[in-house]
Amino acid sequence: xxxxxxxxxxxxxxxxxxxxxxxxxxxxxxxxxxxxxxxxxxxxxxxxxxxxxxxxxxxxxxxxxxxxxxxxxxxxxxxxxxxxxxxxxxxxxxxxxxxxxxxxxxxxx
Amino acid sequence: xxxxxxxxxxxxxxxxxxxxxxxxxxxxxxxxxxxxxxxxxxxxxxxxxxxxxxxxxxxxxxxxxxxxxxxxxxxxxxxxxxxxxxxxxxxxxxxxxxxxxxxxxxxxx
DNA sequence: TTTATTAATCGTAATATTACGATTAATTAA
DNA sequence: TTAATTAATCGTAATATTACGATTAATAAA
Numbered sequence: 597x598x599x600x601x602x603x604x605x606x607x608x609x610x611x612x613x614x615x616x617x618x619x620x621x622x623x624x625x626x627x628x629x630x631x632x633x634x635x636x637x638x639x640x641x642x643x644x645x646x647x648x649x650x651x652x653x654x655x656x657x658x659x660x661x662x663x664x665x666x667x668x669x670x671x672x673x674x675x676x677x678x679x680x681x682x683x684x685x686x687x688x689x690x691x692x693x694x695x696x697x698x699x700x701x702x703x704x705x
Numbered sequence: 706x707x708x709x710x711x712x713x714x715x716x717x718x719x720x721x722x723x724x725x726x727x728x729x730x731x732x733x734x735x736x737x738x739x740x741x742x743x744x745x746x747x748x749x750x751x752x753x754x755x756x757x758x759x760x761x762x763x764x765x766x767x768x769x770x771x772x773x774x775x776x777x778x779x780x781x782x783x784x785x786x787x788x789x790x791x792x793x794x795x796x797x798x799x800x801x802x803x804x805x806x807x808x809x810x811x812x813x814x
Numbered sequence: 815t816t817t818a819t820t821a822a823t824c825g826t827a828a829t830a831t832t833a834c835g836a837t838t839a840a841t842t843a844a
Numbered sequence: 845t846t847a848a849t850t851a852a853t854c855g856t857a858a859t860a861t862t863a864c865g866a867t868t869a870a871t872a873a874a
Binding site for chain 1: 819820
Binding site for chain 2: 848849850851852853854860861862863864
């Protein structure tokens with residue numbers, strides 16, 4: 597296994613878990629935070645900033661790009677990354693709805 | 706590997722990734738959604754509701770409990786689970802701060 | 815053309831995750 | 845006490861994740 601049985605869950609449950617997985621590694625959190633602060637960033641900047649090997653950063657960037665949360669633009673030998681604002685907004689709405697559920701009043705247990 | 710180098714990240718980045726990991730499996734999302742809807746729930750109810758084997762559900766419950774997001778209360782041979790409101794609020798604040806970052810205005814790439 | 819520079823991809827080792835059958839532990843009912 | 849019920853834990857197979865060295869591909873500079 598090591599493989600979620602996605603077919604028994606709702607689309608919403610699967611989507612929430614996919615977005616959450618994007619944030620489930622501190623390197624990906626760090627990449628996104630950096631992109632928020634400086635808007636635009638070359639892959640090499642992230643490598644020196646974060647302190648993981650270049651192939652490792654590229655791998656994390658690939659995951660974020662596949663989900664659509666970031667975009668990459670080739671500029672000569674460099675690649676410039678940034679947040680995709682529309683996709684981020686879409687993700688935010690899904691996650692906020694999940695996080696903002698009303699907490700049951702009585703402390704049950 | 707398969708092991709994040711947590712020591713090179715900030716506490717905040719590590720905490721965000723830990724909370725996100727809790728939501729990175731649809732079964733855990735389903736468990737939490739169920740607890741939000743019915744406030745209080747026995748382990749066995751979750752097993753029949755979700756359709757994974759009992760040891761699998763117990764394992765997911767354990768992870769949520771270790772993070773503090775849920776509490777379990779033994780009632781005879783059953784165990785009653787519920788959301789921990791304080792911890793959920795704490796988690797929400799951390800995640801909202803991350804999700805609500807201002808999206809850079811210019812679409813950079 | 816040759817030599818950098820930059821980042822993606824490949825291959826792979828170490829570890830983590832998911833799932834479940836079997837068992838165990840704890841309680842309740844008979 | 846014995847049997848039933850419920851959920852945790854153990855053991856383990858299948859798969860995923862993380863990390864990085866080596867290589868490759870693409871462009872730019874010399």
